[in-house]
Amino acid sequence: MGPVTFMMFAVIAVGSALGVVLRRNPVHAALFLAVNLGTIAVFYLALGAEFLAIAQVAVYAGAIIVLFLFAIFVLIPAKEETAPDPLRPYRVLALPVGAVLLALLVAVVAIGLRGPAGAGTAPDGVQSIARLLFTDYLFPFEVTSVLLLAAMVGALLLSRRREG
Amino acid sequence: MVPEAWYLGLSAVLFSIGVVGVIVRRDPLIIFMSIELMLNAANLAFVAFGHRFGSAEGQAVVFFVMAVAAAEVAVGLAIIVAIFRLRRRLSVDDLSLMRW
Numbered sequence: 001m002g003p004v005t006f007m008m009f010a011v012i013a014v015g016s017a018l019g020v021v022l023r024r025n026p027v028h029a030a031l032f033l034a035v036n037l038g039t040i041a042v043f044y045l046a047l048g049a050e051f052l053a054i055a056q057v058a059v060y061a062g063a064i065i066v067l068f069l070f071a072i073f074v075l076i077p078a079k080e081e082t083a084p085d086p087l088r089p090y091r092v093l094a095l096p097v098g099a100v101l102l103a104l105l106v107a108v109v110a111i112g113l114r115g116p117a118g119a120g121t122a123p124d125g126v127q128s129i130a131r132l133l134f135t136d137y138l139f140p141f142e143v144t145s146v147l148l149l150a151a152m153v154g155a156l157l158l159s160r161r162r163e164g
Numbered sequence: 165m166v167p168e169a170w171y172l173g174l175s176a177v178l179f180s181i182g183v184v185g186v187i188v189r190r191d192p193l194i195i196f197m198s199i200e201l202m203l204n205a206a207n208l209a210f211v212a213f214g215h216r217f218g219s220a221e222g223q224a225v226v227f228f229v230m231a232v233a234a235a236e237v238a239v240g241l242a243i244i245v246a247i248f249r250l251r252r253r254l255s256v257d258d259l260s261l262m263r264w
Contacts (some may be wrong), residue, residue, distance in 0.1 A: 003170075020185060021188065029193075033197045068197065133227065147232065157241065159242045159245055
């Protein structure tokens with residue numbers, strides 16, 4: 001990915017992230033989030049993580065965004081935040097907090113990048129991640145299935161209507 | 165090729181935007197979306213570092229983060245819906261039941 005393409009997608013990513021945070025309507029925020037997740041998938045592709053790019057589109061844009069929109073449309077009437085904010089003076093502090101955090105993150109990343117660039121070749125796509133998942137990370141991989149099952153049962157239990 | 169530092173900088177910016185969103189917004193749905201933003205920023209950093217060090221381990225970790233995020237959204241949205249059934253209003257400032 002050349003610098004021009006990168007900057008283009010970076011602007012889209014940051015803009016859509018700002019859209020998520022700034023839009024008052026949750027539906028708009030969810031759609032901005034879909035755009036943001038799509039650009040992240042493009043960055044995965046550029047970094048040679050094809051499997052993750054596809055999984056990103058399938059899991060996030062496919063499942064999670066649909067779940068958000070479903071929850072907003074069907075279960076919760078999308079109400080905008082209209083009531084006056086009792087904590088407004090405190091929330092202004094969010095901007096300096098975010099700026100300080102950003103500076104910290106950039107500093108940490110700059111320190112982390114100072115080391116040697118590593119042995120070398122970028123991992124070869126799907127095969128290397130598959131080998132890792134089914135050898136070194138086999139146990140976490142199996143635990144993930146239990147986690148997903150537990151989440152499914154939990155979501156069913158939580159959203160069930162009480163009888164009587 | 166763009167150096168990995170650019171991706172990491174972008175990831176830091178996205179993460180900070182997510183943090184500001186969690187602090188500023190009152191709608192639990194949008195707070196949730198901001199959390200997704202932060203998770204994705206962290207994922208991008210994982211993939212970028214993995215690319216830099218020539219290892220697929222970063223991608224493996226991102227795979228698990230995606231699975232956990234999916235589980236988190238399912239349970240979290242169920243909780244939000246349950247809260248909404250209980251009180252008809254959605255503002256995290258009202259949810260102080262478990263505050264000591």
